[in-house]
Amino acid sequence: MDRAYNSGYVLITFMVMVMVTAAAGQLPRPRVGFYLSSCPNVESIVRSVVRSHLQSDRRIAPGILRMHFHDCFVRGCDGSVLIAGSNSERTAVPNLSLRGFEVIDDAKTQLEASCPNTVSCADILALAARDVVLLTGGTTWAVPLGRLDGRISQASDVNLPAPSDPVPVQKQDFAAKNLNTQDLVTLVGGHTLGTAGCGVFRNRFFNFNNTGSPDPAINPTFVPQIQSQCPLNGDATVRVPLDTGSVDRFDTSFLQNLRSGRGVLFSDQALWSDPETRAIVERFLGLRLPILLFGPEFGRSMTKMSLVEVKTGSDGEIRRVCSAVN
Ligand code: HEM
Structure with a gap:
């Protein structure tokens, strides 16, 4: 009897705790070390x-x-x-x-x-x-x-930020995910790796906004370089580095390229034209070894991004294979 009373009491206490937590909107959040005992490796x-x-x-x-x-x-x-x-x-x-x-x-x-x-x-x-x-x-x-x-x-x-987006739109898109302007600039710094297809940005180098000329934000010496890699009627799927000169290395050369007008995407170069985002790029580049600041900041903003609208509790599953729901 006593035991039944005790277990009933424990159950009720537990349920109250669950209800209070849920009411406070505190579903379990992801945490470092979550698989420490269930999958240590x-x-x-x-x-x-x-x-x-x-x-x-x-x-x-x-x-x-x-x-x-x-x-x-x-x-x-x-x-x-x-x-x-x-x-x-x-x-x-x-x-x-x-x-x-x-x-x-x-x-x-x-x-x-x-x-x-x-x-x-x-x-x-x-x-x-x-x-x-x-x-x-x-x-x-x-x-x-x-x-x-x-x-x-x-x-x-799928409604992702576009390479033609001006800075206010980029800010808005990130703010909608609880990411601020600092996070925006830092995360777009991920363009230190990888490439883009000519078809995505080529117009900027030939006929920007139907002006018949390249985007004036581009360094004039960079224009012929990209024009020869991405000729107007050439293959739109040919890819060029987003970070000219350092495509495979995670470093701050992408940010330096923005400073010198060598951003490939309009949205990237725009981060140097807008005073608020430029100040953030300048802060990174102000150091003798900018990676010492950019590296940890990138990790901090990635951690924030990795927690956007995560599913915990009962609103998801552990898939058996990643390409299909269970
Ligand atoms: C305003 C926000 C962003 C815009 C407009 C944007 C746009 C783009 C575009 C147009 C490409 C080229 C795609 C292609 O031609 O195949 C690209 C590539 C890439 N983006 Fe972004 N991006 C943004 C933010 C980010 C963020 C936050 C990250 C990661 C933290 C990121 C990582 C990359 C990487 C690594 C590539 C190269 C992919 C590859 O080589 O396969 N981008 N992005």
């Missing part, structure tokens, strides 16, 4: 899969970094970008050039062998994005874990 498994893929194809580094951004900005960081199938997010135009899905799938296969049904695909992607930055010369950071995977992935939900 999660980080080393992801790291070694990423490393081995990177050795055979350096382009997966920018691919995965961008994939995490595209995941977080659409339905939150819930692995929805990883789902294959007709009309899934992967089929939306900005996602057609994503790379590295096989890396996440591979890590998932290895994790299912070590700790079945435990690690979410959204967490694997967040870890892999951290690892590609470290493995290309950037600074590391601790990734909070414990995201659940979403069950919905629709191409029609």
Whole structure:
């Protein structure tokens, strides 16, 4: 009797605690070390899969970094970008050039062998994005874990910032995800890695806004360089580095290129024209070794982005394979 009374009391106390927590909007948040007892090797498994893929194809580094951004900005960081199938997010135009899905799938296969049904695909992607930055010369950071995977992935939900966006629009898009202007500039600094297809930005170098001339924000010596790489009627899928001269290295050369008018995308170069965002770029570049400031700040803003609209509690699942819902 006493025992029944006690367990009833414990149950009620527990339920009250759950209700109070829920009422306060405090669902469990992802935290560093979430898999410490359930899958202690999660980080080393992801790291070694990423490393081995990177050795055979350096382009997966920018691919995965961008994939995490595209995941977080659409339905939150819930692995929805990883789902294959007709009309899934992967089929939306900005996602057609994503790379590295096989890396996440591979890590998932290895994790299912070590700790079945435990690690979410959204967490694997967040870890892999951290690892590609470290493995290309950037600074590391601790990734909070414990995201659940979403069950919905629709191409029609994909509404990402565009390379033609002026700074106020970029600020708005980031603010909608609780990311401030400092985060915007820092995260766009991720363009230190990777490439863009000529078709995405070519007009800027030939006929900016139908003026018949290149964008005046471009350094005049940079114009012929890009014009020869991306001729007006040439192949729109040819890709050029977003960070001229340092495409594979996570460094601050992209920010230096903005300062010298060598940004490839309109949206990137605009960060140097707008006084508020320029001040942030200047602050990074003001140091003798700018990476000492940019590196940790990038990790801080990535951590913030990696927590955008995360699913915990009962609104998600741990997928068995990352490309399909259970
Ligand atoms: C205003 C925000 C942003 C805009 C407008 C933007 C736009 C773009 C565009 C147009 C491309 C080239 C795509 C292609 O031609 O295939 C690109 C590539 C890339 N973006 Fe962004 N981006 C933004 C923010 C970010 C953020 C926050 C990150 C990560 C933290 C990121 C990481 C990358 C990377 C790494 C690439 C190179 C991809 C590759 O080489 O495969 N971008 N971005």
